[in-house]
Each structure stands twice: as C-alpha cells, then as structure tokens.
Amino acid sequence: MKYKVLLIDDEPSALEGMEMWIDWQELGFELCGTCGNGREGLQLMKQLQPDLVITDIHMPLMNGLEMIGEWRQEETDSIKFVILSGYSEFEYARTAISYGINHYLLKPVFPEEATEELREIRLELEQEANRRRIHETASGEEAAALIKGLLYGRQGDPELMDLLETLPGFRESVAWNICLIQTVPELCPEVRCKAVSLLAGCKAAVTMDLEAGLLGIVYGMTTGRGEDGGITEALDILLQEYGRANIHIAVGTQENSLLCIEDSYHRAKETLLHFFYEPEGAGILAYNGVQGKPFSYHYDHIGLMDALLDCVNLLDADGYRKALEAAARSFREQLVAPEVVRKFVIHLMYRIFGVAPGAESAGEGHGTASSLEVSEIQQTMTPLSGLLSRLLSCGEKAIDLLVREQNYKSHGIVREINQYIGEHYQESLSIQKLAEIFFLHPVYLGQLLIKKNGITFNEQLHHLRIQAAAVLLRESKLKLSEIAERVGYANYGQFLKRFEKEMHMGPNEYRHAKF
Known part of the structure; x- marks a missing residue:
C-alpha cells in the first residue's frame, strides 16, 4: 500500500528538493500534491485526503501551525504531520507538540535524515491502519450482532446503540433499509465475501449471515432523496458475477429509524418469496413491486x-x-x-x-x-x-x-390366455368370460390380445374351431352337424359360413378333396 503525501512550503526550491532527492516510491509513499501556504494547504487536504502532510512553519497567508490548528478543529480525519523547522524555532516546536506532532525535519532537508524519519512514519501509519482495521472489524461484528437482534425483534442494548453512532456513516444516515440475498448454502460464504468487498467503500452498510443460504445487508441513506451510497451498484455486480439464477435479491422498505428495521426485514422476506413465480433472471425485487399481491393458502x-x-x-x-x-x-x-x-x-x-x-x-x-x-x-x-x-x-x-412392467407381465399372461383358449375353444367362450377368469378389464383384454396375437379374440376362436373341424372331416365319419357341435358351434349355419370363409370351400367339398 502506498501512503499519500502532501508537501507545503512557500519556497519552490525546497519543494523541488524534497520531490527530487527523496525516493518516495521506495519508502512506500506517493506525492499527491504541493502548495505554498497554509490556506491552500487546508483546501488540498480536504480535496486529496493525504495520509501525511509535510509543512513548513513560516508561510504567507497562514503559517503551518495555524493551518494544523484549524484542521484539528474542523476535521476528525487522522492525518499525520511533519514540521519543517530550523534550530532557532524551538517555541514553534513546543506548539507543535501540543498538537500531538512529534516528527520534525530540519531545514535544509538532507535525504538521509528524511529517509530515516519517513521510514519511522510509515511504520507508525501501518500500525495505526492495523489498529483501525481491528477496531472496525470488532465494531462491525458488534454492530452486525446488534442489528441482527433488531431484525428478530430484540431490543437493542443502549451501549451498543451508542456504538453505532461511532461507525462511519451511521450518524449521518437519515433513513434505513435492508436487502436480502438468497443463494444455495454452499455458495453463501463466497457471495458474502464478495458482497463485503464490493461494499467496502459504502458508508453505514453492515453485512450479516442470517438463515442458511441467506445474507442480509442493512444500509443507511444519507439524504432525503434515498441515495443508497452505492448499494445498488454493488448488487448489480453480484448479479452479473454469479448469475441471476444463482442469487435472488429482495429489498425491503425505507425506515426513518434503525429501530424499525424489523418491519423492513419482514417485507424483504415476503418479497423474496415472489421469486417463486418470477422467470429466471428476475434480478432485484423490491417490496413496492409486490405490495398488494398476497399469497393464497386455499386451492383445489x-x-x-x-x-x-x-x-x-x-x-x-x-x-x-x-x-x-x-x-x-x-x-x-x-x-x-x-x-x-x-x-x-x-x-x-x-x-x-x-x-x-x-x-x-x-x-x-x-x-x-x-x-x-x-x-x-x-x-x-x-x-x-x-x-x-x-x-x-x-x-x-x-x-x-x-x-414396461405391464408389457412384461402381459407377455406372460397372453400365453396363459392363449393356452386356455386352445384348451376350451369348443366351449361357449367370450371375452367377458375370459376377463372374469383372468381378472382383467374386457376392453383392455381385447386390446391386449390384438396387440400380442395380431387378430381379434373372435377371429382367434373361429380359427381354432375351423382347424379342429378340418381335422375331424379328414379323420372321422362324423356328420357335419356333429362336427359343428363338437368344435363349439351351436348354430350349424354359422359353422358352414365360418368354414367356407376360412377354407374357401364347404365342409363336404373339403372332406372329399384330395390333399
């Protein structure tokens, strides 16, 4: 990480010397600007937000110590200061100490001395940054625990509520909202890390784990126009990165107090349910888009x-x-x-x-x-x-x-039915009687026999009877009426008609034919 440095001196040669003879990059710094008086220095500090300011004491319009004093009164942001002073300016140095400044560079500035001092300053900046990160992490976790309790209807601890006031952006927020991010549980940790990274620059935004596969982001808005400080932009990036089918994002309702965030949470959860009927890629759903569309619990x-x-x-x-x-x-x-x-x-x-x-x-x-x-x-x-x-x-x-099971079973049962028909064709058989014997529906049985045998039940029955009659005509001297009755025909006329149809000749002609 490079720390930004602002140089302030009314002597152009002094500025030029510090710029040229000090290896800022190697020391972990980068110059972000220069100016020649304290008044301009105040403006640049607000604009550039440097980590370190190296300033001369004697300057026109506003000297270095006056500039530091005014900055300390107006701004809370921590900037480290280094005073450029001579041996004869001890009284000024005492004033600087009262401002908490304990780094000095003697003029003229020698690169070796400046390098040693800057290395020490960089170490201090890194230590302070680490302490700040630890504090912010601890405070953020406490804030997340507190806000999570508010979501579930628990009253906030007054001391913890005071803690929120110290977090960046919380004091300035005039309205609050929550968005819920739903994903599959195994993807949740990755989505959470990405969300935290995207929201690093957003003030008053706290990310927390809720139920399995569900994340919550409670965020403050600092203007009456409902500006969310970059939340929407971060959510759009999440949708693009993980695909709209993998994450669902629902936004609750804007509340004027963080103590009312529970209402927004319940509305966001209700909104989340509406993704059930949305096409894939619905993006972000807001409560005001589904309001007035209650779910039904009664149906046929x-x-x-x-x-x-x-x-x-x-x-x-x-x-x-x-x-x-x-x-x-x-x-x-x-x-x-x-x-x-x-x-x-x-x-x-x-x-x-x-x-x-x-x-x-x-x-x-x-x-x-x-x-x-x-x-x-x-x-x-x-x-x-x-x-x-x-x-x-x-x-x-x-x-x-x-x-498939029915086809397999029907193959076996058709064999049984065909065997039964072959053994009882001379009796008074019907599809209804077979259906009763084999516990099948008559219509299904008829269709099954056609499918397996290729002919209807009646055609099959007449064929067996006529073939048996043909054998008797060749091998016996029985009368035709006796043969008809023996093979199952009660009606002699029907026997004659069926025999001629199948054998293409009458029974008498068949008996005397030479084969």
Missing part, C-alpha cells in the same frame, strides 16, 4: 391431485402433461403460497412412488428420486418452473416404468 388440492394421479394410473403421458399445465395455471392465477405448492409437489411425488415404486430409482445417475429430487424441491431457490419440471420428469418416468 384434491382435484389437482386426482387429475394427475388418474393420468399416471391410466398410463396417459399426454394427459399427465396437460393436467400439470392446468395445475401450473391454477397456482399462478391464485398465487398459491410457495411453501404450499412445495408440499403439494412432494406429496404427489410420494403418491406416484406408491403407484410405481421403481420410479424412485428410475432416474439417471446415482441416488434415488426420493432422496435427491425431493430435497431439491424443498430448497427455497427452486422456482415453480423448476418444481413442475421435476414433477413432469417423475410422472413420465413412472408412466414409462408402468408401461
């Missing part, structure tokens, strides 16, 4: 749940997507509270896992859906769109799994 829980579960049970993936879109519209239109929606989604996921247990581990990668997806849903950073995306994935996996 059973209707939405049944509509989605029915689609899963019916293996209707397209219907499931449409039902989910309808649920999303309902949530948005009614502005259902985020925590209520999360409970609904988690409840539905576990219901889906109950219908299709294998869906818990059907996802790609390691872990299970119940341990990974549900934990993600519970994170406050996950918006409605993210919840619905996970819910859609869960439902589609469950339906796909159920379809």
Whole structure:
C-alpha cells in the first residue's frame, strides 16, 4: 500500500528538493500534491485526503501551525504531520507538540535524515491502519450482532446503540433499509465475501449471515432523496458475477429509524418469496413491486391431485402433461403460497412412488428420486418452473416404468390366455368370460390380445374351431352337424359360413378333396 503525501512550503526550491532527492516510491509513499501556504494547504487536504502532510512553519497567508490548528478543529480525519523547522524555532516546536506532532525535519532537508524519519512514519501509519482495521472489524461484528437482534425483534442494548453512532456513516444516515440475498448454502460464504468487498467503500452498510443460504445487508441513506451510497451498484455486480439464477435479491422498505428495521426485514422476506413465480433472471425485487399481491393458502388440492394421479394410473403421458399445465395455471392465477405448492409437489411425488415404486430409482445417475429430487424441491431457490419440471420428469418416468412392467407381465399372461383358449375353444367362450377368469378389464383384454396375437379374440376362436373341424372331416365319419357341435358351434349355419370363409370351400367339398 502506498501512503499519500502532501508537501507545503512557500519556497519552490525546497519543494523541488524534497520531490527530487527523496525516493518516495521506495519508502512506500506517493506525492499527491504541493502548495505554498497554509490556506491552500487546508483546501488540498480536504480535496486529496493525504495520509501525511509535510509543512513548513513560516508561510504567507497562514503559517503551518495555524493551518494544523484549524484542521484539528474542523476535521476528525487522522492525518499525520511533519514540521519543517530550523534550530532557532524551538517555541514553534513546543506548539507543535501540543498538537500531538512529534516528527520534525530540519531545514535544509538532507535525504538521509528524511529517509530515516519517513521510514519511522510509515511504520507508525501501518500500525495505526492495523489498529483501525481491528477496531472496525470488532465494531462491525458488534454492530452486525446488534442489528441482527433488531431484525428478530430484540431490543437493542443502549451501549451498543451508542456504538453505532461511532461507525462511519451511521450518524449521518437519515433513513434505513435492508436487502436480502438468497443463494444455495454452499455458495453463501463466497457471495458474502464478495458482497463485503464490493461494499467496502459504502458508508453505514453492515453485512450479516442470517438463515442458511441467506445474507442480509442493512444500509443507511444519507439524504432525503434515498441515495443508497452505492448499494445498488454493488448488487448489480453480484448479479452479473454469479448469475441471476444463482442469487435472488429482495429489498425491503425505507425506515426513518434503525429501530424499525424489523418491519423492513419482514417485507424483504415476503418479497423474496415472489421469486417463486418470477422467470429466471428476475434480478432485484423490491417490496413496492409486490405490495398488494398476497399469497393464497386455499386451492383445489384434491382435484389437482386426482387429475394427475388418474393420468399416471391410466398410463396417459399426454394427459399427465396437460393436467400439470392446468395445475401450473391454477397456482399462478391464485398465487398459491410457495411453501404450499412445495408440499403439494412432494406429496404427489410420494403418491406416484406408491403407484410405481421403481420410479424412485428410475432416474439417471446415482441416488434415488426420493432422496435427491425431493430435497431439491424443498430448497427455497427452486422456482415453480423448476418444481413442475421435476414433477413432469417423475410422472413420465413412472408412466414409462408402468408401461414396461405391464408389457412384461402381459407377455406372460397372453400365453396363459392363449393356452386356455386352445384348451376350451369348443366351449361357449367370450371375452367377458375370459376377463372374469383372468381378472382383467374386457376392453383392455381385447386390446391386449390384438396387440400380442395380431387378430381379434373372435377371429382367434373361429380359427381354432375351423382347424379342429378340418381335422375331424379328414379323420372321422362324423356328420357335419356333429362336427359343428363338437368344435363349439351351436348354430350349424354359422359353422358352414365360418368354414367356407376360412377354407374357401364347404365342409363336404373339403372332406372329399384330395390333399
């Protein structure tokens, strides 16, 4: 770190000598300005904010000691002074001591003596800077603890409240506000360090850890126009650096007293919840932008749940997507509270896992859906769109799994049904009777047989009967009516019609045909 030095002397040759013959850079200093009298020196000190002022005593308009005396009365900022004096100016030196000045350089200034004195001064500046940092850190931590207590409704300790008055910018602040920064817990320490760094130049700004993944910045405003001293600029940089999807920033309401900051805090927390319905990249939300939009805690829980579960049970993936879109519209239109929606989604996921247990581990990668997806849903950073995306994935996996399981099971059961039909085709069989025997819905059973066999149940039944009849015609002397009855036809006319359709000739012609 380089410390800034201001040189004040009415002798141009003296200024030039000090500039040229002292290696300021090597000693850890940089010259920030020069002037020739105390009056001008006061103005430059206010403007340049030097760490060290080296001044002559005898100067026109205002001498060096008068300048120092006036500075001490008007300003509280600490500046270290070095007096340029001669051997005959001991009385002036005594006055300087009364101002707390104990560094002198004799004129004419010799570089070797000046170098030794400046090294000592630099060491003092570094020690003072370290003490200042330690004090500011300790005071800042105390202030953060006090303000955090105020956020949670605890009354401030009067002594600690007095401490705030000593911190930079607190005495001048005429209004107060809070912004909350929400991020995932693992990113929180990094975001906090970055925020503290960005706010280093902001007066009356205290950063504190609140809940897991939540930071608070309480800041004062020094004018009635609500200027925030650079807070907004710092927050914009955070958004750019970490991405708007990774951090949410909510601003509360301006309060005239720090003792009322609890109200601003609760409004900022309410504002933070509205990110749930915001698109990704919403940036910074302020309470005045969401004021008058209360969350609802009542909605058609059973209707939405049944509509989605029915689609899963019916293996209707397209219907499931449409039902989910309808649920999303309902949530948005009614502005259902985020925590209520999360409970609904988690409840539905576990219901889906109950219908299709294998869906818990059907996802790609390691872990299970119940341990990974549900934990993600519970994170406050996950918006409605993210919840619905996970819910859609869960439902589609469950339906796909159920379809595969059903196909696997149906392959085996069709074999059983075909075997039963082959053994009982001569009886009075119907799709309804088979459905009762195998505990399946008649419509589903009919569709399953067509899918697996490629023909309808009736076509299959007639085919088996006619093939059996053909064998009897070739190998027996039974009458046609007897054959029809033996293979399952109660109606002789139907037998003749079916035989001719399948064999392309009548039963008598078939019996006498030569094969």
